[in-house]
Amino acid sequence: MTASTGTRHDGDSIHRALREDILSGASRSGEAMREVTLAERFGVSRTPVRQALGRLEQERLLERGARGLFVKRVDAREVVQVYDIRIMLEAECASQAALSRDSSDIARLQGLLERDQSLTDPSDRERTVNNLEFHSAIGVAAHNPVLTDLLQRLSSHLIHTPRSTLSVGNRWAEALQEHASILAAISDRDGIRASSLARRHMERAREIRLDLIRAEFSQPS
Amino acid sequence: MTASTGTRHDGDSIHRALREDILSGASRSGEAMREVTLAERFGVSRTPVRQALGRLEQERLLERGARGLFVKRVDAREVVQVYDIRIMLEAECASQAALSRDSSDIARLQGLLERDQSLTDPSDRERTVNNLEFHSAIGVAAHNPVLTDLLQRLSSHLIHTPRSTLSVGNRWAEALQEHASILAAISDRDGIRASSLARRHMERAREIRLDLIRAEFSQPS
DNA sequence: CACGCATTTAGTGGATACACTAAAGCCGAT
DNA sequence: ATCGGCTTTAGTGTATCCACTAAATGCGTG
Numbered sequence: 235m236t237a238s239t240g241t242r243h244d245g246d247s248i249h250r251a252l253r254e255d256i257l258s259g260a261s262r263s264g265e266a267m268r269e270v271t272l273a274e275r276f277g278v279s280r281t282p283v284r285q286a287l288g289r290l291e292q293e294r295l296l297e298r299g300a301r302g303l304f305v306k307r308v309d310a311r312e313v314v315q316v317y318d319i320r321i322m323l324e325a326e327c328a329s330q331a332a333l334s335r336d337s338s339d340i341a342r343l344q345g346l347l348e349r350d351q352s353l354t355d356p357s358d359r360e361r362t363v364n365n366l367e368f369h370s371a372i373g374v375a376a377h378n379p380v381l382t383d384l385l386q387r388l389s390s391h392l393i394h395t396p397r398s399t400l401s402v403g404n405r406w407a408e409a410l411q412e413h414a415s416i417l418a419a420i421s422d423r424d425g426i427r428a429s430s431l432a433r434r435h436m437e438r439a440r441e442i443r444l445d446l447i448r449a450e451f452s453q454p455s
Numbered sequence: 456m457t458a459s460t461g462t463r464h465d466g467d468s469i470h471r472a473l474r475e476d477i478l479s480g481a482s483r484s485g486e487a488m489r490e491v492t493l494a495e496r497f498g499v500s501r502t503p504v505r506q507a508l509g510r511l512e513q514e515r516l517l518e519r520g521a522r523g524l525f526v527k528r529v530d531a532r533e534v535v536q537v538y539d540i541r542i543m544l545e546a547e548c549a550s551q552a553a554l555s556r557d558s559s560d561i562a563r564l565q566g567l568l569e570r571d572q573s574l575t576d577p578s579d580r581e582r583t584v585n586n587l588e589f590h591s592a593i594g595v596a597a598h599n600p601v602l603t604d605l606l607q608r609l610s611s612h613l614i615h616t617p618r619s620t621l622s623v624g625n626r627w628a629e630a631l632q633e634h635a636s637i638l639a640a641i642s643d644r645d646g647i648r649a650s651s652l653a654r655r656h657m658e659r660a661r662e663i664r665l666d667l668i669r670a671e672f673s674q675p676s
Numbered sequence: 677c678a679c680g681c682a683t684t685t686a687g688t689g690g691a692t693a694c695a696c697t698a699a700a701g702c703c704g705a706t
Numbered sequence: 707a708t709c710g711g712c713t714t715t716a717g718t719g720t721a722t723c724c725a726c727t728a729a730a731t732g733c734g735t736g
Binding site for chain 1: 692
Binding site: 284285288289292293294312315316318319322323326378379380381383384388391 | 543605
């Protein structure tokens with residue numbers, strides 16, 4: 235459960251907080267999001283909560299059920315659909331990043347990568363957040379707000395699945411290697427290579443995600 | 456100006472109405488969207504208007520300026536970015552439609568196409584709407600809500616440019632031909648062909664759009 | 677005449693009160 | 707015990723009021 239007391243909350247911060255709750259799994263799939271309950275929890279009126287919920291609904295993190303809004307349930311089919319699109323867009327994004335990057339973009343990516351490499355046994359949450367940050371930084375390097383925006387949206391579609399793919403076996407180390415090679419390609423301004431590396435990186439993530447889903451179905455919670 | 460009196464308006468209908476205003480060009484680029492003004496126009500309080508404006512902001516049809524929300528100004532760079540992504544996604548969408556379509560999808564597309572072919576000298580608005588409907592029907596045929604949703608969002612990013620590309624020269628007739636061939640490929644379950652036809656269709660649209668933009672810059676309003 | 681400062685004001689953000697709707701509980705009849 | 711209809715109630719949708727902020731405006735001064 236995310237903090238409630240101590241900080242003053244406005245619509246925007248509530249949006250972020252709830253988003254964080256959903257993505258981190260603190261709010262379980264299918265759970266109801268009631269305006270009054272949340273308003274009490276954040277110590278505000280229903281108005282800003284409503285604004286936040288509206289946004290989350292448009293981001294497809296919530297769905298409207300019989301009685302108000304609920305945390306969206308993910309189904310395997312949709313997860314695959316999201317990954318398929320993400321594969322295309324991440325590849326395109328990496329390509330554009332290779333062509334449009336400036337030196338500060340490279341520095342930022344380098345910094346993130348080194349930080350990740352220096353972590354010893356990071357938590358699942360940490361891995362997820364850092365991974366998101368790296369991909370987001372590639373988005374920045376592409377200097378294409380439209381594409382970046384779309385990817386951001388798609389990423390959050392997935393993350394509220396039970397566990398990230400980055401805690402499976404040695405996937406985290408593997409992913410960092412892949413990040414390193416993508417970064418190298420971007421740094422070399424080699425759009426083709428960046429694109430195909432990014433594509434393979436995401437395809438790999440999709441495979442692992444599918445394994446996770448299959449495992450979840452045979453051994454339900 | 457879209458209707459104000461006569462019909463009762465709730466948040467949702469206001470959202471649609473304003474959206475329509477923006478996409479049709481009734482609300483000019485850069486124009487202010489004031490809560491009180493709109494509330495008066497629709498004969499409701501500020502509350503539902505605020506909800507509608509919030510949604511439109513998230514759809515990137517409005518942007519937050521110094522003094523509230525304004526109809527977003529399109530810049531050439533962004534238009535190209537949107538088209539580039541649309542090209543990819545429409546191609547993928549056509550491909551998936553070819554693989555996933557059922558007979559009712561084909562019937563629907565056929566119906567829309569024949570309707571469009573039977574029109575004599577349709578208005579610019581009519582062309583835009585009908586074109587959107589056809590593309591949207593391809594989305595339905597793909598049976599991929601994630602992809603369809605994304606495309607829907609992207610389409611509306613563009614349409615509030617001054618004029619559609621479908622009123623340039625004989626582009627409308629040309630577009631219908633292209634629609635016909637895409638439909639044929641989808642009907643044949645030929646994903647590869649559908650994809651490349653859709654890609655070319657959108658690339659053509661992008662070229663024309665670029666011409667329009669260049670023309671607009673040399674002869675501003 | 678231009679510049680800086682105080683004042684006004686246009687406009688949004690949040691709180692609260694009221695209206696409406698439909699699901700859930702309840703009770704009696706068969 | 708079960709079904710039909712009534713009542714309750716949980717929950718959202720809208721209206722209105724107050725609070726706050728920052729752009730515009732006007733006024734005095736150099």
